Amino acid sequence: MDTEAAINKLTGKFSDEIAGVTLRKGKRAIVTIRPTSLITLSEYLFKSEGFRFIIASAMHTRRGFEIYYHFSLDADGIILSLHVILDKEKPHIESLSNMFSASNWIEREMHELFGIDFLHHPNQEKLLSEGNWAEGVYPYRKEFK
């Protein structure tokens, strides 16, 4: 399957959930979705299409908090990133860790470094700085100096 076919399949099935698609050179695609649709789309990619979860990258930008959930279809070399934009004040999104264990640590890390809440996470403890870092201070936010 080439990248375009994979994206067409996805947009055909979930047209209401998708806000925008960017196809890039080299079998890469970014699909911007509504935060509430994350579970539905991830479940489809992981369970029905055989995508592997690589990692999630959080960013703090002028638009608020953004997360890219990177999925890889190894048989075809495609990287598909689901992109969500979260609330500026109280960023939160549903956790993927009840679907696969691979997102457990990275969600804990994003919670710790960016202050994003992952709802229904099985164990949202700090991953890196347990007991060594002040509560409520998020070092990867832009305002942190």
Added chain:
Amino acid sequence: MSRKTLIPIGPYHPLQEEPELFKLYCDGEIVRDIKWETGYNHRGIEKLSESKSYDQVFFLVERICGICSTSHPFAFANAVEEIVGVEITDRTKYIRSVIGELERIHSHLLWLGLACHFLGYNTVFMWAWKYREPILDLFEMITGNRNSYAMFKVGGVRRDIEKSKIPAIRREMGIIRKKLDLLTGAVMDDPVIHARTKGVGILTRQDIIDYAAVGPTARASGVDIDVRRDDPYAAYPLVNWKVITAGAGDVFAKTEVRLLEMYESASIIEQCLDALEKLEEGNIALKINEIPAGIGTGRAEAPRGEVFHFVVSDGSNSPARHKIRAPSYTNIATFKKSCIGQTISDATISLAAVDPCYCCTERMAAAYDSSSGEKILNANELIEISMKRTKELRKSEAGHE
């Protein structure tokens, strides 16, 4: 209710080269639960990267891992080159692959030695590390450094592999094959190793998919993934090689995969050298004046598995965001599946079987005279000694032709 005993491994423990704490909750000899604490070495590299120029980031990411120090620059170069939209020259591709595969050989040998050391088989530990040494000498000859080679840059590499250096690499590949035969025999036919590693620390195919484990850890459980083939980069689509897999998912299968992968690496290196001999020297880097705004995702197959770099550029001189995922990040988490229910002695080798990434490159030290407090060797003198050694090495390798 049974009482569980807590056995800590770490944060500083002779078994580990880097600080991290495994808390083993045991019922007699059997491990019932494990908790893991990390972050002792958290250096904030992703945040640091946002304050460095693209050229400097290469040196920064090279220091994430001391063993596979080129895999991060490899993935970062792939990501940034995707943003710029350039295709590097063929010569550069072959040079990059030679470096990547030499690194795989020395990293797998290092792991093999350590794994046997954990099992108390110190002869193989000494052999593996002895045969790893000439590979590091090759690195010193090619790049000037044993580790952290500083070879990669956006659009190319910093140093060429001249024709005069090729015979020495070729000769070493011949030697390493024989040594690999010896090591493979010593490990694969040894009844004690069989007893200690077969059926131990099993990860099923489903565990690998659930934890998204990568590299030899995944391939040993029959999950046939390898970024070099699946998402080709550098010279990997230009040479013939095969992906090694095994099915059992235990420690023995992981050892087998790594041992056989080293033969493939030697073959890839030889094919790259053939190509390098035919191509004209020079032309190893494209001139890239600026990095436009955009998003790049770069991957590279490190010895431990897929390294993933996500770079967001806003058109300035440094990345706006740089996310790095090392393979151990997903591989280490599998200990929940591989160690629970095993005895304590099996848990240690199961923890080590994913080849958790340790940093081991502190080569430099300054010695002080305890009575006068004077430095016996200062930093500059050490650098001089080091440069002298590299020169001698290059001379002696050239003399072998």
